[in-house]
Amino acid sequence: MKNVVLAYAGDHPSHKLATLASLGRKIAELKGCTFLEAALPAAFGTMADCYYVPLETIALEDGTGDRAAFNCHDLFGGIVPNAFMATKVISHPLVADAAHAPANWQHGLGAQLEKIVLEGFSVFTTKDLIRAAEDLLARGRIRVKSALADGGRGQTVIADRMALYGFLDLLEPASLAGGYVVEEDMEEATTYSVGQVILDDVCISYFGTQKMTTNNHNQPAYGGTRFCAVRGGWSALTGWLKDAAATRIVLAGKLYDDLAHDVLKLVASRKNYDVLVGTDSRGKRKIGVLEQSWRLGGASSAELLALEAFKEKPSLAAVEAASYEVFGRTEPATRADLVCFAGEDPQEGPMTKYARLEARYHV
Known part of the structure; x- marks a missing residue:
């Protein structure tokens, strides 16, 4: 087991760096190890005893070494050969x-x-x-x-x-x-989140919806994700879901994931796929995977709460968790289980980022 969690950062807004540090500490807590903050990017791959928490997908072309040297237990996120693949x-x-x-x-x-x-x-x-x-x-x-x-x-x-x-x-x-x-x-569209996370011996897979909000500049912005997670892989998730439409959305994300591993040689412990369902200009309803995220993401605070719940309670069959990003001068909800950032970002202005474990389902 890795004995240090290392936050691997770069040039990012202060709220993202604060979130990185907050989630890095949470991962260290879950792994039962120490946390080392603000490592230089060049440090990735140079310390074999470290577990890395980067803000971006790692590209091997940037000089980080051979893919064979890393596996999904080396970092929270993903590794691809070339940067454009992320x-x-x-x-x-x-x-x-x-x-x-x-x-x-x-x-x-x-x-x-x-x-x-699409x-x-x-x-x-x-x-x-x-x-x-x-x-x-x-x-x-x-x-x-x-x-x-x-x-x-x-x-x-x-x-x-x-x-x-x-x-x-x-x-x-x-x-x-x-x-x-x-x-x-697309019109009349909803964006869903399909994801899978591995931390030590716990693997979870989840399905949920994304929320959009308005930021301090009156522009559309990500507002959070609420999902249902189960212990295990894609088959465990499709087995839990009772809705045929939800199952089709998950299977679209799974196919994208399979191809990423087969074609791009992806190595990842954290995988999230945005899947849109909407109506095209000809009135046809469609399902389309918009993009992938093989890095720390907006839903990661909720993912860590779900991992913690499954780690603590082997009897859990599923959990519901949610992440929230709120713009303006406000306080985290009183039931916030994990606060990632609450303050003034120089670029984004006042904002609050937190997560809650919403429900538990036992076997």
């Missing part, structure tokens, strides 16, 4: 075989994911963005998203060619190097 762009194919793409692009993955994602393309140049957008606009509104955006930010809905070229006038061409996703826009 972003939204892997969910869609290129707009053409000859379109620009990063080195080591997996050309066959988009076709394998086609049945469980119609769309991943682009890395202005020319390819225009081609992808015009193709999809022929069938309805589109949504353009930066590969690195999170929390509902960095997205633009475009209804016609005039709006497309207005968007391009404001877009910095250099930003396209990191990739953009161009996909169909």
Whole structure:
């Protein structure tokens, strides 16, 4: 067993660094070991006795070593060969075989994911963005998203060619190097969370819903996740769920997960998939995996409460847990079981991030 939990950080907003430290301490408590805060990124992989808690998915191309040297018990999060593999762009194919793409692009993955994602393309140049957008606009509104955006930010809905070229006038061409996703826009949509977390000898899998809110800048923002978690893998979760629609959503996330392991050679202890259910421009209801998260995420505070509950009570069959992100000057709810941040962030303003264990179900 690793005897130190190490927070592996970088250049991030203060509320994210505070959350990293808070959850790192909680993981250390669950593992029964000490906590070392604020390690330099270069430290990853250099201390064999450390369990790492990074804010980002680890990319081996950044000089962290050989994939074979790490397994899911070395960190809370995931490891991929290349940095782009941890972003939204892997969910869609290129707009053409000859379109620009990063080195080591997996050309066959988009076709394998086609049945469980929305119609769309991943682009890395202005020319390819225009081609992808015009193709999809022929069938309805589109949504353009930066590969690195999170929390509902960095997205633009475009209804016609005039709006497309207005968007391009404001877009910095250099930003396209990191990739953009161009996909169909959905109406009457709900975003679900499908996830799996392993910590020592406890594995949980969960299904829940995400909540959006409005931040201090009057912009849409992630507001939290509420889920039901069971002990065990994907089959344990589908066995617990009684709703056929929920099962289909979980199976979409599972297929994405399977392909990530097989094609990208993912190593991960924390996996979360955003799955949207909505209506397309032709009135058809669809299920589509929007993106993956193989790192500390918005639901991780609730995930740790669920892991703690299963660790303490072997008789538990399932739990309900929820994470909350509230903007403005407020206090955590009186029933908060874990407070990650409560204060003033220089960029986001006043905000509070906490989690609660909402219910327990015994065998």
